[in-house]
Amino acid sequence: MPEMLSVKNLRIEVTARQTDGSATNLVLVDDVSFDVGKGRVLGLIGESGAGKSTIGLSALAYGRGGVRIESGQILLDGQDIARLGLRGIRAVRGARVAYVAQSAAAAFNPAHKLGRQVIEASIRHGIMTRAEATKRAAYLFGILGLPDPDTFGERFPHQVSGGQLQRAMTAMALCANPELIVFDEPTTALDVTTQIEVLAAIKHAIVETQTAALYITHDLAVVAQISDDIMVLRHGKTVEYGSTRQIIEAPRADYTRALVSIRQTTRQEARPSDDAQLRVDGMTAGYSAMDVLHDVSLVLPRGQTLAVVGESGSGKSTLARVITGLLPPKAGTVSFSGAALPPARKDRSREQLRRIQMIYQMADTAMNPRQKIRDIVGRPLTLYFGMRGTAKTERVKELLDQIEMGPQFLDRFPAELSGGQKQRVAIARALAAKPELILCDEPTSALDPLVAEGILKLLLRLQAETAVSYLFITHDIAIVRAIADRVAVMHRGKVVREGVKSAVLSPPFDDYTDLLLRSVPEMEIGWLERVLDGRRAVPQVPGAAIELERS
């Protein structure tokens, strides 16, 4: 059987111009080969910089920012599209191969209605008349589970939710009946409960239309649900290529094994203790007239980790802002080591401020790009302990040692570090104050899985060494399992479930926690079908259903 897409020895390069004017060739994709048959899905997986998107876009003979296909063949139904002229390439794009981008919100033109954009390629390529295309769009909106399929296309992109936009983008790709669709991280920007709906819709649409598909993601659990085969990529090279079952159940390469085992770490929870480091009682907070948090109460025992888990908009970060005093609450109290803290940051003593430190999601934006690492980490030493000169340098070196980075980093700037290293420096800066509590606001969600795992391990080690307490904000249940002693589940500004980890994560569940836990993809083939079947059996959570539509 001839393959729909057959890529042979693909090599993709980009010419990078250095500041001194000299040009160097960077190899983005090196000797990659694969085949995708009709109605089949190949998953491309790897961390950032692995060349996944570059390969995906090459199936449309497109390269971002001067990227070029250096050698190899991209055979679409036997025809090498890398050798086509501009006119020939345009005839392929949108008609025979279509692309679904990571952020549908940015990929739709804000000035035009969704329907017009969905049918545009079909009409421009002369595949259908306007009436036919409009009819097909309505059909696709229907099978993708969008509301009011006949009139959905009348809306503008800003009038629908993120999950709906992502499904509309899939409809746009499917509309012209292409032979191949490239999905580039189509669910990465969505909340888990929304992601599962979009995944199911995409899978259903692929089965219905029998198109071939490339599915790009960094999440192995997601790709296990949707693809027939998987290719693992790293630094532009193939690490492993095989059937989904073989990759998940019997990975051969070390790197693949590391990716597969990554979500399986769990930590034994500490014994409950009455010695509360942090206690939040009946807190209500928000911005101007709008309340973001409603009557929130939490307890974090000394030396333990409390994971606050919830989806975007659930009020997790606002909680951290209230605890730090950046946002004084409208009602309720925050007490620390048994004593009430003044609500506003400016009323707290320097000593009170020192004892609570923070780590952010974007280490990039949380550091002054013009300061050297020695100044970034040394600043709290001067501020809280009045350290200067050699003593300060020695202490910075000690801290760098603690985060497993050597003294050679002292005089580097943040821009010279990798994402993981920057987050480590942010941790060292927090540690420099010798805090009793560190608020961690999604510190690993912008990092690649293996790097993120390194950060989590570091945090656990530091806790064992210094007995610091963590309030760890995350949307990822796997992280909760890996690090937490206690868990608080937040939904729309309320704590819907709180307690020790083993109790929170075991049945019987409240409706929202149940939905949340069941929406987290598991590294198991057939998980998606199982969950969807289970969902149909149980009546839907009213609040959660609204969340899916509007989130």
Place this chain on the structure above:
Amino acid sequence: MTSSIEEPASVRPVPSAVRQARRGNSLGRLVARRILLGFGLLIAASMLIFGGVEALPGDFASTYLGQDATPQAIANIREELGLDRPMAERYLSWLGGIAQGDFGTSWSNRNSVGDQIWKRLGNSLLLAGVAALIAIPLALALGMVAVLYRNRIPDRVISLLSLAAISLPEFFIGYLLIQFFTVQLGFASFPATVYDGMGLGERLATIVLPVMTLVIVVLAHMMRMTRSAIMNVMSSPYVETAELKGLSALRIIAEHAAPNAVAPVVTVIALNLAALVVGVVVVEVVFVYPGIGQYMVDAVTVRDMPVVQGCGLIFAALYIVLNMVADIVSILANPRLRHPR
């Protein structure tokens, strides 16, 4: 390829106008607010103009009398002109007059300031209008050509020439053009003075050089801003989407880029039209053209305050109206405001 981003796809930066709209203001109220704001701004400008002109050193009486300026004569003139009244009172009666269309009478020649302003404003608007009619389409076209050939020779030539044009002051460009076209080629007329009773064709032939000067002054800026506005839109993900649909370059620019570039381009055009109206002052003086700018400059030299204040207010009003129009157009060009959730 970025790894997981926690922000949901629906979260995008929200412009302040949109935030106001979400707070329950309808589109109509938003536009009405802008108009009201423009009016308030005009009142504030009138105070500044009145106060500023009052604060000018020297006064009309001593300038007018020259050698004959005895203290008694000066006091007589001041009383005659009502200058002995307090400033706030004079401001209010001036403003009240303007509200009824009366700009007062000129001190130096006892003519109605209003009549003179309307006549000369017509001349100035002819000059600025013809310049705008040439400059706007030319700037848009050149801007698009520059984008289409970005970083290639046409783009570089356009960039270089526009940079040169921006760097030269308008009076210098004016004198260069006179030197070249009138003195050396004998092709254009100088001075570009128009008279009552001249036909439109004759007028247009007379104002060729000042129009050219103005076009050169505003064209470059408008063209560069058009280029960068379109470039900005061209690098957005939805243009990549259009490209991956296999659309032609022209269709991508016309259908996907242009509608989103309207708001920034209109803002630039409006600002430049305002600059054109003000730039007219210098150009009119260079070319001895009887417009409102020259009227104002002449009045300043003799401290003829009603004329200076009236002209100043007209310039302020034009500036405010043009900016308000730009604001309103960019509100109307935003689909989020035209079609709220």
